[in-house]
Amino acid sequence: MNLTRQIEQYLPSQLLELVQNISRQAAEQGQRVYLVGGVVRDMLLGYPNFDLDLVVEGDAVKLSQQVAEAGQARLLAHHRFGTAKLKYQNFTLDLATARKETYARPGALPTVTFGTLKDDLIRRDFSINAMAVSLAREDYGQLIDPCQGKDDLEQGLIRILHPESFSDDATRILRGVCYQQRFGFEFEAQTAQLLKRDIPMLDTISGDRIRHELEHIFEEERPELAIKRLGDLGVLHRINPFLTGDGWIADKFDKARRLKKPNQLSPLYFCLLSYPLGERDIDQFLARLNVPAKLSRAVRDTLRIKAGLTLLGRPSLKPSEIYYLLCGYEPLAILANAIATESSTVQRHLQLFLTKLRYVKTSLGGEELKALGIPAGPQMGKVLQALYKAKLDGEVRTRSDEKKLALSLTLKLER
Ligand code: ATP
Ligand code: MG
Numbered sequence: 001m002n003l004t005r006q007i008e009q010y011l012p013s014q015l016l017e018l019v020q021n022i023s024r025q026a027a028e029q030g031q032r033v034y035l036v037g038g039v040v041r042d043m044l045l046g047y048p049n050f051d052l053d054l055v056v057e058g059d060a061v062k063l064s065q066q067v068a069e070a071g072q073a074r075l076l077a078h079h080r081f082g083t084a085k086l087k088y089q090n091f092t093l094d095l096a097t098a099r100k101e102t103y104a105r106p107g108a109l110p111t112v113t114f115g116t117l118k119d120d121l122i123r124r125d126f127s128i129n130a131m132a133v134s135l136a137r138e139d140y141g142q143l144i145d146p147c148q149g150k151d152d153l154e155q156g157l158i159r160i161l162h163p164e165s166f167s168d169d170a171t172r173i174l175r176g177v178c179y180q181q182r183f184g185f186e187f188e189a190q191t192a193q194l195l196k197r198d199i200p201m202l203d204t205i206s207g208d209r210i211r212h213e214l215e216h217i218f219e220e221e222r223p224e225l226a227i228k229r230l231g232d233l234g235v236l237h238r239i240n241p242f243l244t245g246d247g248w249i250a251d252k253f254d255k256a257r258r259l260k261k262p263n264q265l266s267p268l269y270f271c272l273l274s275y276p277l278g279e280r281d282i283d284q285f286l287a288r289l290n291v292p293a294k295l296s297r298a299v300r301d302t303l304r305i306k307a308g309l310t311l312l313g314r315p316s317l318k319p320s321e322i323y324y325l326l327c328g329y330e331p332l333a334i335l336a337n338a339i340a341t342e343s344s345t346v347q348r349h350l351q352l353f354l355t356k357l358r359y360v361k362t363s364l365g366g367e368e369l370k371a372l373g374i375p376a377g378p379q380m381g382k383v384l385q386a387l388y389k390a391k392l393d394g395e396v397r398t399r400s401d402e403k404k405l406a407l408s409l410t411l412k413l414e415r
Helices: 004-010 013-028 038-045 060-070 117-122 149-155 171-183 189-197 199-204 207-218 223-233 235-239 247-258 262-274 279-288 293-307 319-326 331-340 344-355 366-371 378-392 399-414
Strands: 032-036 052-057 074-078 083-087 092-097 099-102 111-114 132-134
Touching: 004 038, 013 032, 013 052, 013 060, 013 092, 032 038, 032 117, 038 052, 038 132, 038 149, 052 060, 052 117, 060 074, 060 083, 060 092, 099 117, 171 189, 171 199, 171 207, 171 223, 171 235, 189 199, 199 235, 207 223, 207 262, 207 279, 223 235, 223 247, 247 262, 247 331, 262 293, 262 331, 279 293, 293 331, 319 344, 319 378, 331 344, 366 378, 378 399
Parallel strands: 052 092
Antiparallel strands: 032 052, 032 132, 074 083, 083 092, 099 111
């Protein structure tokens, strides 16, 4: 099957010219270049995807060096893996030397040797990701599909390429559910059976790799679909017994999205996913997923705030009291609680902190107080604190209000 017409319609012309150019340079060295993986799958489905992965039969690093020198690209190469990234102004291209993989033991990173395009395709996760399109002049546009991925795409099936696939690399369980939900596909019957059989193999996977796949899921339009399925299958439970994927998560993820803060969305989902954990379970969870420091802080704070929510639910709280209850916590954790809580009072208090209280500043600082004759030292500290509290509670508004209060406080303190 030849896809020349589809490629030309699908890829933006700038990108098309670029990959054709790379393919020409490869040909001069007797190498061949193919489009592979997600872009081929999405082109056949008619979904946009301009994250291009190219496989090179030959030497991807050497080819990328040449391409970078000839064009306006920045090169990031990994000689050991035979991979390279070419960064252009508007996009990046990933190039990889075709490779063959063997697994020394389940869950281990594979032993890699260089191979043919077919070797490279049959080591992949699912048939729908194991297709390539040739960019070489001799067979330009030819679909290479050794695992019948196109049939599976048409039938809406997620299929692994050999029975030990999930056990070799159990991250494929998470990946499979992600694609299944993204495309509304089914698992092919044997794949479904093996997936269930191999859920315990998740124990062989490092924390970083599991977390990375969860973050891959968090990039989905509606990640709660995959999270729910992972919950139903017992995958979340295997990662941590307290994680659930029930309707609560769906509702909260939806609320998180409606805030329209794309940069914070992934860590926010992560905090919401952690929300059912108790404070005592948190260390084990963070260690299992090797969560980096900043995100760990946000998760810990999320659960600490949750533990103190009764205090935050008192309707009579003054703004300054809200401020001092929350000022030591990560804003992301406060936001997660604002989404998670069912109490409208708590929510109001958390939002007040996030939108207003945390930005409050007094007009007068130490220098101005000195000019008013208040000596530096503990006394000034007390005045500054009292000023701040009064400002939070709206008891002083203007600079002259602050001056008046500072002077009267000083008199009181001197008495
Ligand atoms: P997405 O649209 O989700 O990014 P993608 O196909 O581009 O889909 P990536 O995670 O970017 O997925 O990976 C690129 C390709 O690498 C996949 O298409 C797949 O063929 C292969 N791949 C990724 N992870 C694995 C894995 N764990 N085992 C085997 N092949 C994998
Ligand atoms: Mg991708």
